[in-house]
Amino acid sequence: MSSDNLSAVLYAKNDLRLENRPIPEPGPNEVLLRMAQVGICGSDVSYLTKGFIGDFVVKAPMVLGHEAAGVVAKCGANVKHLKPGDRVAIEPGIPCRMCDFCKGGKYNLCPDVFFCATPPDHGNLCRYYKHAADFCYKLPDHVSLEEGAILEPLSVGVHACRRAGVTLGSKVLICGAGPIGLVNLLTAKAMGATSVCITDIAENRLQVAKEMGADHTLLVSTGDAEALAKEIKELLGDMPDITIECSGAEPSIRLGIFATKSGGMMVLVGLGPPEVKIPIVNAAVREVDIRGIFRYANCYPLALDMIASGKVNVKPLITHRFKLEESAKAFETARTGAGGAIKVMISCE
Template identity: 50%
Template sequence: MATAQNLSFVLEGIHKVKFEDRPVPELKNPHDVIINVKYTGICGSDVHYWEHGSIGSFVVKDPMVLGHESAGIVSQVGSAVKTLKVGDRVAMEPGISCRRCDPCKAGKYNLCEDMRFAATPPYDGTLAKYYALPEDFCYKLPEHISLQEGALMEPLSVAVHIVRQAGVSPGQTVVVFGAGPVGLLCCAVATAFGASKVIAVDIQQQRLDFAKSYATTSTFMPSNVAAVENAERMKEENGLGAGADVAIDASGAEPSVHTGIHVLRNGGTYVQGGMGRSEILFPIMAACSKELTIKGSFRYGSGDYKLAVGLVSSGKVDVKRLITGTVKFEQAEQAFIEVKAGKGIKTLIGGIDV
């Protein structure tokens, strides 16, 4: 390993990983930079590929480098790069859009028809010593933000996009289902956006305890009853009156979807951020009669990463508290095992030379 030029953590098949020395990326575009990756967070999608070998229609057919939540140090810059220099510390946005399709030209590049997203088949991820990105997909970190925090800009950007999709504004009441990393960050962003009440919902007391100390005004554990009953109890316990202004699902669990629809006031907004089964039962009558605004949310788009860095830089969002621990690069597989077992909130894998 010590003599490897670009040691990478590669998924070959279900529960089958290896360390492999891949070629060092080259500057193929004058606007690109090469980054020495220092920290990478483990995302649920990484674990899902490791556990199942696929997510929906995305199937691992060839060996693929895992990882997409990363930060590092610029080691090379292309001849046309103007905003970065060697030695700059950056958060890495891991999805490169084509910039030419209709969604890209409409400013919705997260919906790009030809997106090349790290660790989504067939594209390699960032769990390697070096990774190439266009300069405008790298976000320079202020000196007071660590590289560990920089790795969390990816899940924070997901949360920023969800909360922006919901249009959360000062004084609103927000319910967030799922107190995992993205759900917790949704709570933090909603609070930063001025929500007067932010309620975290989960079925694990330990997660709710953390959420209460982190960025919520209250928490709620659903009972094993109908979604309408849980929604009514939540409204009563939290003084929501006719219902919440915004419901965000970051769990993908069908009961959460149902409860989210029922806990909203007439004219409220529902955003689906969590991915669950491809098809579920849906309370369409309630959605129609309340005239709800219902939106999906996928990854992140224009301005989300920049805002994420700004929220952390200003102290409005604390991502450091979500970091449970850091393991060495050589222990990457053990980190996956622990994350699959539900240990901690966010585990980071250090770079090969950290």
């Protein structure tokens, strides 16, 4: 066992430092993990470049990273389902387990959740990290630790597609072909969507979407929302029953409303400006339901099954790989999207 705990610590906006921190001791219901793979999420980049997301402000040094998988190094006294050497995916949010939301199964809405790399909670872009054992999911031998890390964004796709009601035969519009749009594409197809159209303002992202199974792609950099909605109807052969908005951009939310079939559903996954102008009367009179999603609850097991069974292949999402020591370079690649970066993965081994 290596004795250092090199960690990527964000001190403040644009002040990321690699430093050694103490190796934590797991509590009775926790495991100590030797971290293996950590994906960089847009939120990690936002904390680094802006120092905050909404009301969450980096006020004290915080370890980044929450899309992660590791290897069990030590088990707390009460831990029965894991043993040292087990490879696990780490669900980063540990709720209070006591409130109405937790008891009702909507633990993603728990107001007292601990969530890796959301201030003030430390993340796991480090060598050693301890976590609640029941939020660690053992990976089958044929599922890689990189795939284990991708379970985090994939779970966002599972939660969004569940809330959208994607089922066999659904026609789905996905707005935005970033990592989150792409995991929604994979999930929607796996859940039985027969045609999926995906939009973006960047041609290279649409190319990846096509390679990952999108039936149709639409470049939306120009054109007004209503005209684009007509184009989407032509591509899909009908208006989509379901729209999953994954960019957060105002023009894209507007398009999502115009494009969705009357009586259909638009799920807002993308989180952009806190207030936007949208054609709300159009949605109201056509009974287009609009739903939000926040992270996920009870989605890791299905996301893991989807990968383990071969229903989805998340490997093409991973475009760049770095070592923990190269974190600055990894974040720069994720920030700029250089070299067609989609998911940048950091190895902590």
